[in-house]
Amino acid sequence: MDNKQLVTHLTQKLGRNRADVTKLLDALAHVVTERCGELDSIAVPGFGTFIGEKHNEQVTVDNVTGKRMLVPPRVELRFEMSRVLKNRMKNQSIN
Amino acid sequence: MNRKLTIIELSELVANKAQTTHRMSELFLKELFATVSQELAEGRGVEIKGLGSFVMPTAMTDEEDPTIEFAPAQSIQDAVNQPFAQFEPVELSDDLTEEELRVLTAVDGSAQGTEVEATQGVVGEVVGREEPPIMEEPPVIQEPPVMEKPPVMEEPPVIETSSMVEEPPVLPVMEPSKEAESEEEVPTDKSAGDEVTEPVVADADEAVTEAAEALPEETTETVPEETTEALPEEETGTPEPIAEDETRRVAKRSMLKGIVVGALGALLLTSLLWILFGPRGAVTGSTTPSADTLVAEKTTTAGKEASSSVFKANKPQPAEPKKDIPVIRDTVTAKRPLTVIARKHYGNEFFYVYIYEENKDRIKDVNNIAPGTEVIIPLASKYGFDPKDPECVKQAQLKSMELNRAKK
Numbered sequence: 001m002d003n004k005q006l007v008t009h010l011t012q013k014l015g016r017n018r019a020d021v022t023k024l025l026d027a028l029a030h031v032v033t034e035r036c037g038e039l040d041s042i043a044v045p046g047f048g049t050f051i052g053e054k055h056n057e058q059v060t061v062d063n064v065t066g067k068r069m070l071v072p073p074r075v076e077l078r079f080e081m082s083r084v085l086k087n088r089m090k091n092q093s094i095n
Numbered sequence: 096m097n098r099k100l101t102i103i104e105l106s107e108l109v110a111n112k113a114q115t116t117h118r119m120s121e122l123f124l125k126e127l128f129a130t131v132s133q134e135l136a137e138g139r140g141v142e143i144k145g146l147g148s149f150v151m152p153t154a155m156t157d158e159e160d161p162t163i164e165f166a167p168a169q170s171i172q173d174a175v176n177q178p179f180a181q182f183e184p185v186e187l188s189d190d191l192t193e194e195e196l197r198v199l200t201a202v203d204g205s206a207q208g209t210e211v212e213a214t215q216g217v218v219g220e221v222v223g224r225e226e227p228p229i230m231e232e233p234p235v236i237q238e239p240p241v242m243e244k245p246p247v248m249e250e251p252p253v254i255e256t257s258s259m260v261e262e263p264p265v266l267p268v269m270e271p272s273k274e275a276e277s278e279e280e281v282p283t284d285k286s287a288g289d290e291v292t293e294p295v296v297a298d299a300d301e302a303v304t305e306a307a308e309a310l311p312e313e314t315t316e317t318v319p320e321e322t323t324e325a326l327p328e329e330e331t332g333t334p335e336p337i338a339e340d341e342t343r344r345v346a347k348r349s350m351l352k353g354i355v356v357g358a359l360g361a362l363l364l365t366s367l368l369w370i371l372f373g374p375r376g377a378v379t380g381s382t383t384p385s386a387d388t389l390v391a392e393k394t395t396t397a398g399k400e401a402s403s404s405v406f407k408a409n410k411p412q413p414a415e416p417k418k419d420i421p422v423i424r425d426t427v428t429a430k431r432p433l434t435v436i437a438r439k440h441y442g443n444e445f446f447y448v449y450i451y452e453e454n455k456d457r458i459k460d461v462n463n464i465a466p467g468t469e470v471i472i473p474l475a476s477k478y479g480f481d482p483k484d485p486e487c488v489k490q491a492q493l494k495s496m497e498l499n500r501a502k503k
Contacts, residue, residue: 003144027113029145072182079165
């Protein structure tokens with residue numbers, strides 16, 4: 001399901017126009033960016049957790065050339081699916 | 096930081112952001128995640144614009160433990176990594192020694208004006224290297240006019256007649272040095288030298304005719320003084336072993352000049368002595384022997400003045416350059432404010448207050464100097480501070496605080 005289909009689906013379910021739904025989606029993306037940028041995590045019951053995780057700078061070694069690189073720190077936006085969703089997927093695949 | 100937000104908090108934040116009701120945003124979130132999880136449960140991926148995409152792994156390895164992959168959108172990835180945007184992976188070199196690193200950072204620090212704490216010492220060293228040539232240049236420019244050649248011309252008679260002890264060791268040094276310098280020296284110097292020496296001789300003559308006996312003691316006293324004073328000057332020229340050829344040459348030249356000046360002073364003295372001693376027998380014979388002791392005293396003072404005037408003519412030359420040191424200038428740019436310049440010249444940024452003090456007339460606001468403004472860098476000695484003394488740093492710091500308070 002791509003973004004267009006998702007928006008269409010949501011407009012039907014919510015009974016709002018596309019602009020409103022797009023606005024809400026943008027707001028969600030903005031909130032996730034903001035909170036995860038501050039290394040908070042957002043838990044959605046039954047779905048999963050969005051986690052902002054910081055990786056410190058580190059030295060990596062290229063095994064082939066032997067060159068050492070200093071990799072700068074970075075923040076990774078990670079998603080961990082919840083147990084409920086996992087079970088649903090498992091059941092679905094069994095069925 | 097490291098807080099776990101619940102769906103209620105998320106819904107409030109989204110409602111505020113989208114400027115809708117809480118109810119609406121709650122409904123929306125509920126519907127959205129239900130749809131996405133339904134899609135995922137059915138084994139289909141979902142793409143949400145601005146957030147990312149949830150995709151199923153290409154090969155479902157374990158049916159007992161299904162996973163999905165979340166690929167955040169590029170925009171969100173960049174936004175989250177904004178604080179580290181200026182960093183890039185750097186290749187590390189094992190061959191780089193500590194000293195090379197120091198030089199590199201020092202070059203970087205002076206070129207870009209970045210704040211590298213570790214390089215401060217190095218910058219100080221660099222400044223130390225840069226300054227000596229500037230200090231020593233003036234002698235090159237200023238000494239020649241005062242240099243006394245003529246006394247050298249008088250030399251031969253002096254040596255022949257008087258058997259002074261100082262002469263022989265001084266002479267051999269002088270001859271080559273004079274030759275080396277004579278390349279640049281102008282013949283007009285000789286006339287200037289003549290002017291200096293003639294009055295001395297005249298004074299001495301007067302002293303001789305009036306009373307000659309009181310003088311010898313003085314002059315003999317002053318001779319060692321002169322020689323001893325001349326020596327440290329020579330030393331001060333030498334102890335800075337500077338790497339650059341040019342600075343070494345300048346140092347060598349100034350040293351030679353110190354020797355020449357000292358030798359000339361000694362020569363003058365000996366000639367004076369010769370004038371006083373040589374004809375003494377004749378003079379004492381010819382002049383009236385009944386000279387009052389008062390007159391003798393007067394003449395001794397006169398003689399003192401004469402001899403001191405001789406020294407004044409000689410000595411100040413090496414000291415003069417310190418007064419008229421060619422001003423060190425620097426230009427303020429957008430990337431090089433006063434503090435950076437201060438760090439470059441003194442090794443500590445707080446000393447900018449002295450640069451400001453020196454350039455008060457051309458700097459209206461110390462916190463807002465127009466790029467391109469040329470400032471004079473005063474010598475540390477002018478304001479009596481020592482860049483390496485932590486006490487002076489503290490003082491400069493206090494001054495800086497006062498300055499800022501005054502501005503406010």
